[in-house]
Amino acid sequence: MSGALLSVEDAVVDLPTPRGNLRAVDHVDLAVGAGKTLGIVGESGCGKTMLSRAVLQLLPKKAKLSGRVMFNGQDLTTLSAEKLRKLRGRSLAVVFQDPMTSLNPVLTIGTQLIETIQEHLELDLAQARQRSIELLAAVGIPAPEQRLAQYPHQLSGGMRQRVAIAIALSCEPQLLIADEPTTALDVTIQAQILDLLAREQQRRHMAMIIITHDLGVVAGRTDEVAVMYAGRVVERAPTPALFKQMRMPYTEALLAALPKLDVAPHTPLPAISGRPPDPTRPMKGCSFSPRCRYSAGRCTTEKPRLSPAETQEHLYACFHPIAAGVGA
Amino acid sequence: MLFFVARRLLYLVPVLIAVSVLTFVIASLLPGDLAYVILGDQATPENVAALRHDMGLDQPIWLRYLGWLWHILQGDFGRSFRTGQTVLQAVSERIPVSFELMILAELIGLAIGVPLAIACAAKAGSAFDRLMTGSAFGMLSVPTFLSAILLIYLFAVELRLLPATGYVPFTEDPVANLRFMVLPALTLGLAEWPGIMRVLRSDMIAALQEDYIALAKAKGLKPSRILFVHALKPSSLTLVTITGINIGRLIGGAVIVETIFALPGIGRLLVGAILTRDLIILQGVVLLVAAGFVIMNFIVDMLYAVLDPRIRHGHA
């Protein structure tokens, strides 16, 4: 873990709610090396977005974060607001889910790009403008110069997400967090945006975290995958190892829930039955046990720890892992 | 955009016609004959009949209306039978006073309301926010004439800092003019800020929850830029709307304030016309004020469209 660009150590995020404390992130450890790509996968409400907000230090005011978020050797949780601000947008950039709502509707594309560039880089207006045009061209936007004067609503959803990516890339960040970057887009656009992200990541040698509910998104585009369930990382492995042999029944269920091209049309999807547990009521045993078909014995009384499989890189938290060579 | 303007302009015509009909009908239905009012106690039936004929009062109401409208379209709103002034003369003499008063009042309202709204939205839920929201709510329950009395008592009677009544044209003596204008404008402005503050505050609180604010923070922008550009700019449209809505109340408030502070504006002209039963002036002023109000609302609508890029590009 040492030498990683970003490492999250024992992060816990608690949100007070009227129904009691909600533990959104539960003792999570993660690390991303410089230039590497990490995928975080999980259902809605599993805490993956809260985790990303914790990394950015953009949690809601009432949320409590404990643990450490080390970025370039600095602990972000203890950094002053001003130092954090200098880091955000400069070394640490983000692309949100919905480009419809994440771009300001009453400011032009140009304003939103140039303000970021001028905030962090010592460029005058003409240079910042020139850089904006180059960035828009780099993310595949035709006629970039005219776009600067346009407003977000004048662009299509895919184009807007490209603009959001251009903003994120504008100061050559070391780490880009893409929080469900394609969920709000048409299926036909999704692959284009993911390819764009992958290409820019390669070209700029930045580290990237892709957050998604779709295992298909991380396959082949990431170096490592962490699967989250109910605020915890339940399985973590290098991407090839994970897809070769997943150990956690939840990961298997997620994969099974993906629509496949090779099955006959109108076959019902094998959705995961049940719902994620209520995060305000902590469970004694494994949080997935009520929905798990392998659940037995101590699954309901004891929490499995994240422990290594055959290799040190592949970690999973399960008492009844899918045996090597048997599972999915 | 052009289509939008044209459609709104087209809608203006029937409204203005209806306004003129309503003004005329109310004026015509009054008990007591205009001829009696003019001739006073010395009226003999013959005199009255003659005058009625001269004024066309013996014609059916719709004919009289058309005649009246015809004159108005030629710019002839009639002439006061008491002072001999035409309606247009009287109005144009007094309108600068009312405009100055209303503009100053709106500026005071904005100067108090906007910074408070921003400060409260930035610290939503804090003690300061609750105190100011509470004060704004209380202020909404203070009628204009109450704050006028209070201000006169404080600044004119107790402290003797400012004159309670009177007026000097700005062109004659700007300093004296402003001294006379302070209290009236402050009175009206005090009624304006709570509405501005409440609407802008809740609008900005909503804006601050938006994803684009989260992104602005994630971009590392300065807190001041996030607050004043990213959160305030979308809400500035709301400000235009409030200002538009306020015009009606400002006109009503101007009537009261001009009367209390003895400012020779449109409001005082109107009250004077009512007290002296100068019906021609009354009819003309009511029509002009109502028409002006309709047109101001139209302008505000247009301004709104110009400011909001979404409407401007026909996405609304």
Add this chain to the structure above:
Amino acid sequence: MATLELSLEEEAGATPVRRRRLGMLFWFAIGWMVLVFAVAIFADLLPLPSPTDMDMLERRAPISAEHWLGTDGLGRDELSRLIYGARISLIVGLCAPMIGVTIGGALGMLAGYFRGRFESFVVGSMDVLLAFPPLILALAVTAYLGQSIFNLTYILGVLGIPAFMRVSRAATLTLARREFVIAAQALGATHARILLRELLPNVLLPLLAFFLLGVAVTIVVEGSLSFLGLGVPPPISSWGSMIGEGRESLDVAPMLAFIPAIAMFLTVLAFNLIGDTMRALTDPRQGAL
């Protein structure tokens, strides 16, 4: 996801604080209103001097056992005038919005339910009425029709129609699309039945909340007119006219203007508070903010 978690967080912070704060003020408002209503209704039974009897020897008398709040510029008992003035404010303040809520509410429901040309006509005519700044129209009409409590109430009532129409039309528009109305239509209920049995009970609550705010506005407008000497004719006392008379003696007896001013402010504030609380209760969307 994030959105869900964020909204949970908001609820946690805002609601309890708001409840507690409004709660105390709300009961103060109710208490004040009960007091004002009680003295206004039972004014004739209270051991009060006549509000119109002048006593030229006791002009602007200070507070005494005989005159609890002193006397005014014509030696009339201030407390008595204040209480009889409350009657005027309440009669005009309650009756005028009654006209507005009945006519405006009915028009709004019909417009929102039947839509089409009728709706355009109603909305259009309301736009015309709204084209007049309300105070100007009230002034003009009282000037034409003459000053009396009846005329004043009538005009202020008519002026309230557009606002009530908008509230009830908006409520009807959203309700008319709901399942229970569509179900009633599918079951063959008559228009009258749907309007009265299905829609009216649901439109009534927002209208009632708005009615209270309307009372506050009407009291202010009545006060403004009476203050200018264009409201209720003298010697009837009204809070507005009392303040207007008190203005003449601000330098020697400021209390004469301030006592009715405070009474009026508290009453308007009480109606506003109760109306606003009710609106927050009937409209969950605005209550959350």
